Amino acid sequence: MPVRDTFGLVPPWAEVGLYVLFAPFAVVFVVGLWRRLSWAGLRRIVTHSSGGIAAAIGRFGRFGLLQRRVAQRPRGWPHLGIFLGFLVLLAATTIVAIDWDITRPLGFRVLIGQRYLFFESFADAFGVVFVVGLLAALIWRLVRLRSTGPDQRRIQYQFLVLICGLLYLGLTGFVLEALRFIIHPVTWAGWSFVGVRLASLLSSAGVGPIAQTTYEALWWTHAFVAFSLIASLPYTTFLHSVAAPLNLMAQPGRPQKELSTPFDLRQLMETGEFDVKxxxxxxxxxxxxxxxxxxxxxxxxxxxxxxxxxxxxxxxxxxxxxxxxxxxxxxxxxxxxxxxxxxxxxxxxxxxxxxxxxxxxxxxxxxxxxxxxxxxxxxxxxxxxxxxxxxxxxxxxxxxxxxxxxxxxxxxxxxxxxxxxxxxxx
Known part of the structure; x- marks a missing residue:
């Protein structure tokens, strides 16, 4: 029966070790995100935005999830691929965690049988989209870097580091999948159409004898890079991945019909308070x-x-x-x-x-x-x-x-x- 064996190829202590490793990164992430967002009063901003909460959700769907303004431009397509691939892979990782940490102890598996096989194919497909988008973005930014002004260099370097980090996660994810098939062959490996082909290439290259050692090393470095990116989010340009969707909900996205007034004269007359800025x-x-x-x-x-x-x-x-x-x-x-x-x-x-x-x-x-x-x-x-x-x-x-x-x-x-x-x- 096809089933997801999440920690099957690492030592027994690795499961607890992974969560212990993640703890300090999670603290850094939560503290940073609190510092960046807590003062803004986001609930009030979103609920009082143009059209109310329903319109805010609509803007999030059209311009956040579907990336309408980004996709309108030729160089926006790599970003769209990265965004959609990241969302799907993040959802896949979440499902894996739920399957292993929540439903498995209850005696029920989510990733089993035909569900798991479709899950593998779906994740592989969007993994390819993710990697291709990252490669296109990396090439574009490297080509553009020489013509970038000094005031843009710092943020461009941050983007390059971010892209390389995400690309490492995407590529090592496929390599880990391939090594899993080399170490533990299964009849249903063809559903993971990228992993099974990469496994064939690695086997031809003579990786078999060191497959287990390589798997464990990549498994830990994959986790470390992922945790590092999560922890750095509130402190780098990657913060826009959280701030941008929220801003899409808060702002109308179109020019104001008229300029705002700095004060309301009628209100000043009523209150008698004329000390205005x-x-x-x-x-x-x-x-x-x-x-x-x-x-x-x-x-x-x-x-x-x-x-x-x-x-x-x-x-x-x-x-x-x-x-x-x-x-x-x-x-x-x-x-x-x-x-x-x-x-x-x-x-x-x-x-x-x-x-x-x-x-x-x-x-x-x-x-x-x-x-x-x-x-x-x-x-x-x-x-x-x-x-x-x-x-x-x-x-x-x-x-x-x-x-x-x-x-x-x-x-x-x-x-x-x-x-x-x-x-x-x-």
Whole structure:
């Protein structure tokens, strides 16, 4: 009868030893995750998000599980393969643990008979998807590394280490399966179509005499790498694997129809409390949802690719802005005056056109515009603006356009600009 023998090829003490080894890694993971997420008030953020909890779950399904924005781009397919493969293999590992640690002592096996055979084939198929996606991602990042700016290098190296770690897990998983068939041949090995072929190759290479020793060594290193990746999650860019799905549920994923107001005059009149803060100088002045969203950023650069200000050669880079704020958040510098310390530069803030193209492009629903507006308001409130910016704001207030033109001339200006653009293209 086909059945999953989880600890059948390791010493009897290995089962307890594995859980003892995992304990410190689990503590590091839980403490780190608590530090990153506990302050955000995620339940309130998600339940009060656009459309409520039902819409939040829908966004999680469409943009989290199905990866709609990621899959729309050619280089998004490796990530989709990694994501789906990882989910399936994680689910498979969980089922194995339930089968061995919970149902087996109760006298019932989940992974037995035909169920187990289908399980093996399904896991092998998505294991291939996982490995292929990782190889494509590794090649892409190595090719791109030389052209990566200094501000991106650190996070790119983190991604390379993460990819290599996951690739090691994927490949050693197949090798362990192959060694299991060499040490303990079974008639149903063909259902594990990758493992059985790899077992044939390893047998031809003369691995048989050292198969048991190799299996035990790989078994422990496989576990150690897996535990290390789990423990590092809250402290590295891999944090986005938790923060991004939560942010997808919390944010609407589309530009706001109008800018938010810094205060409600009617409420001020009712309370008689006129001590209000118009803009923001630090992360602590921002809404907790905006601060939490910074942790979801993967530094992918899709916002830069669609930013018109970036295309025109201005100082603004939505990616660098978000990453600078993210670094301050993770360092615990939430009360630091980012304007005074020049973490957020004035030129960057004024270069933004608030078109929200970055919001539409971000695969994890980060909203760079929502960070820029509060800081820009602070510059206005503190009169940290030059003559040109003063005229710009006066024109907007007086004529509802940046040029101060009468309403009847705005259509004429738009036509002239379109004509000029057409001439330049020719």
């Amino acid at each position: 118009v803009g923001a100088t630090s992360l602590s002045d921002l809404d907790s949802g905006l601060r939490f969203a910074l942790q979801a950023c993967t530094n992918c650069g899709r916002c830069d690719e669609v930013c018109p200000a970036m295309a025109m050669g201005t100082a603004l880079s939505p990616r660098r802005l978000v990453q600078a704020l993210r670094a301050r958040l993770l360092a615990g510098l939430t009360s630091e005056d980012v304007l005074a310390r020049n973490v957020v530069k004035h030129a960057d803030l004024w270069a933004c056109t608030t078109c929200a193209a970055c919001v539409e492009a971000c695969p994890v629903f980060i909203r760079p515009v929502d960070y820029i507006i509060p800081f820009r308001r602070q510059l206005v409130a503190g009169q940290q603006i030059d003559k040109r910016q003063t005229e710009f704001l006066a024109n907007l207030s007086r004529s509802s356009n940046a040029y101060g033109l009468p309403a009847e001339q705005r259509n004429q200006l738009a036509a002239e600009l379109r004509s000029a653009a057409g001439s330049s293209d020719e």
